[in-house]
Amino acid sequence: MAGSLAAQDGQVWIQVEMLPTLGRAQLSAEGYSEQIPDDVGGFYMGSGWYAVTLGPYTSEEARAVRDNLIAEGVIPSDSVISDGAQFQQQFWPVASAGATVGASSENVTAADPVATEPPEPETFIPDETPQEAQASEAALSLGEKQQLQAALKWAGVYEGGIDGAFGPGTRAAMAAWQSQNGQNATGVLTARQRSELLGGFNAILDGLGMETVRDETAGIEIELPMGLLQQPVYEPPFARFDPQQEGGPQVLLISQPGDQNRLYGLYEIMQTLEIVPPEGARERGESAFVIEGQDAGIHSTTYAWLVDGQIKGFTLVWPAGDEDRRSRLVETMRASFRRLPGVLDPAASDPGEDQAVDLVSGLQVRKPRATATGFYVDAQGTVVTTAEAVGQCQEITLDEATTARVAVIDERLNLAVLQPQAELAPRAVASFLPGAPRIGAEVAVAGFPYGGALAQPALTFGTLADIRGLNGEDQVRRLDIATQAGDAGGPVLNEDGSVVGMLLPRESGAQVLPDNVSYALDAETIQSILAQAGVAPTTSQPVGIKAPEQLIRDAAGLTVLVSCW
Known part of the structure; x- marks a missing residue:
């Protein structure tokens, strides 16, 4: 036996680990080689076990080296000194695969052309009983x-x-x-x-440059196609491997401390990112989730697991149309995923100068095709907005959180009634003004002129110029007010906070209104459409003129951002 020969020569080894698979033993040897480049070896021990070693040394050297490395925390405290009697085939260093312990290399010289470019060795895998x-x-x-x-x-x-x-x-x-x-x-x-x-x-x-990446910063070990990826950029909770070429694959390693609430929060945040298209299966359990997202350009898969107060996982973003390689790669990444000690520090990232409200850890947040304003008309969360805002949407959301469906749409009146797909409890609902408002009265429009950039609606003040349109239309109110496109669909409030109408887009078909002129669909018409849809609108009672601050508070609970995806 090779080990017996070594023992006769007085050589010993420091045996630092015993591992049950060749793959894990190779990874361990590689890790130690980064810290102790010249001394690491690996040997098959029989019965399916592999030893990672340091040496060989004399007995005196081995004891000194072992004690020093344990004190420095480089090797485990249970590392032992071995005479190598059980060592069989050598698997590390890779260039020595198949060699015996103590094999001589004295016949290889620097001038030997074969030695400068050795053939690629085959990894030794022993036969097993x-x-x-x-x-x-x-x-x-x-x-x-x-x-x-x-x-x-x-x-x-x-x-x-x-x-x-x-x-x-x-x-x-x-x-x-x-x-x-x-x-x-x-x-x-x-x-x-x-x-x-x-x-x-x-x-x-083959051809993807698959490598086992041991990311000590993120605390994750995983096989990745590094031939297609750049080195990682750390923006907690992600270690982001961007594509080497535009349109190529991207990988995120997920790593953060947390509990179930943070896991659930991450589940929601992931679905707001552009790299996670809205179409695809989603499954969330008590301690894990998986998200599939697919569109014409990409197919992404995300896995995340909560274990011992740490949330770790990965996302693979792969170009669409290459399903065989994508699915095989996902399987390989999942099978090779290992949790290492530590997580990314949420406070470690420098925000820098390129931060933006539509970025999450350097990743673009998914943006809607268009946004508009709406307002709640009953306690179940029914919303009124413009038909123009929702006519061509694949998905509609309220405040970017709750999916809604179109219950009624009247393109002639430019009115749509939306019903939420999940239970909602609005803080306020519209109280419609009975009868016609007074010409010249002050009014205010609540809306989201900047889409989702602001968390609360903005209030724009003006006056009621007429209770009819410029051409005598009796279903609209003419306003003297400077509004923006995103305000369309918002409630027009009277001085006492009652709703006198819904703001219409300033440009409708071939008609473009002058500056400071806007139309609002009148309250009576809105209430009639709601009644036909089975919604019982609320009529306001006289309460007196409200201060602008009170109108702003009322509008915050009443008004909702409508997003078209």
């Missing part, structure tokens, strides 16, 4: 087991669910795959067989 295969299989993570089932399905031998549970169906599929590939059909794949199966399964990912 059925018992060793069972032991190494038991050490696989749930994601790795699910990936094996996905690979068996791809190979055409498995039809069951991808649940990571190796029941009779999975065992039969493993045996069938072994038979097809000239192996003994035991129903338990050895490490070498698993590698062969997954190698074929993941061949579609």
Whole structure:
């Protein structure tokens, strides 16, 4: 045995870790190599176990090095000194794969052209007995087991669910795959067989530059297509890997402290981002969520899990039309996902000069196609707005939070009645003025002239110029007021806060009104449409003139931002 020869030579090793899979042992060795470049080795120990080592040293050197590295926190405190008697094939460094302990390299010189450009070595994967295969299989993570089932399905031998549970169906599929590939059909794949199966399964990912990324800052380890991605930019709660080329894929690693409330908040925030299109399945549980988003340009997938007060996960944004590679990559990322100690510090990011209200951690917030104003007309959250604002929308939201549907639309009057798809409890509802308002009375229009940039509606003051339009139209009121396009659909309030109408767009068809001239659909017409829709409008009672501050407070509860997506 190689280890026995080493022991006779008086050499010993510091054994820092024992790991049950080759992949994990290689990652561990790579990690130690970054801190101790020249001393790290790795050896197969038999029975499906792999040792990560430092050395070789003399016994005296090994004790001194071990004590110093433990004191510095570089290696675990339970690291032991080994004579290498159990070491078999060497798997690390990779260039030494298949070599024995203590193999000489004295015949290789700098002048040797073969030595300067060695052939790419093959990673050593040992044969395993059925018992060793069972032991190494038991050490696989749930994601790795699910990936094996996905690979068996791809190979055409498995039809069951991808649940990571190796029941009779999975065992039969493993045996069938072994038979097809000239192996003994035991129903338990050895490490070498698993590698062969997954190698074929993941061949579609060739050319993506797949690498295992160990991000100590985010506390995540995962396989990523680094051949297509830039190095990460940290803007909590994301480590953002932007595309190398415009239109290429993008990856987010999610990392933040939190509880269930923060998990639920992240679930809502993710769906406001441009990289998460609104169409797609969503599922949220008590400690995890998954979001799919797909449109003509991209397909994004987000997973997030809450474990021990830390929320971690990832998002893959992939160009549309490449579903085979995208789905395979998502499976690979999920199977390889590992939680490391630590999370991104929410306070660590410098806001910088390029921050903007429509950005979240450097990511563009999804913007509606258009916005308008509406106002609540009953306690169930029914909203009145313009037909023009909602006529061509795929989705309508109220205050960018609640989805609504069009219950009634009258294009001739430019009026739409919206009903929320979830329960709402408005702070205030419209009280309509009975009869006609007084010409020359002061009025105010509540609206969102800047879309969602302001959290509260703005109030614009003017006067009622006439109770008819310029051409004598008796269903509109003419206002002397300077409004903006986003105000359309907002309530026109009388001096006592009662609603005298709904502001109409200033440009309608071929008619363009002069500056400071606006029309409002009158209260009587609005109430008639509401009654036909089964909504009972409220009529105001005389309360006297209100101060502007009180009108502003009333308008804040009554007025709603209507977004068309």
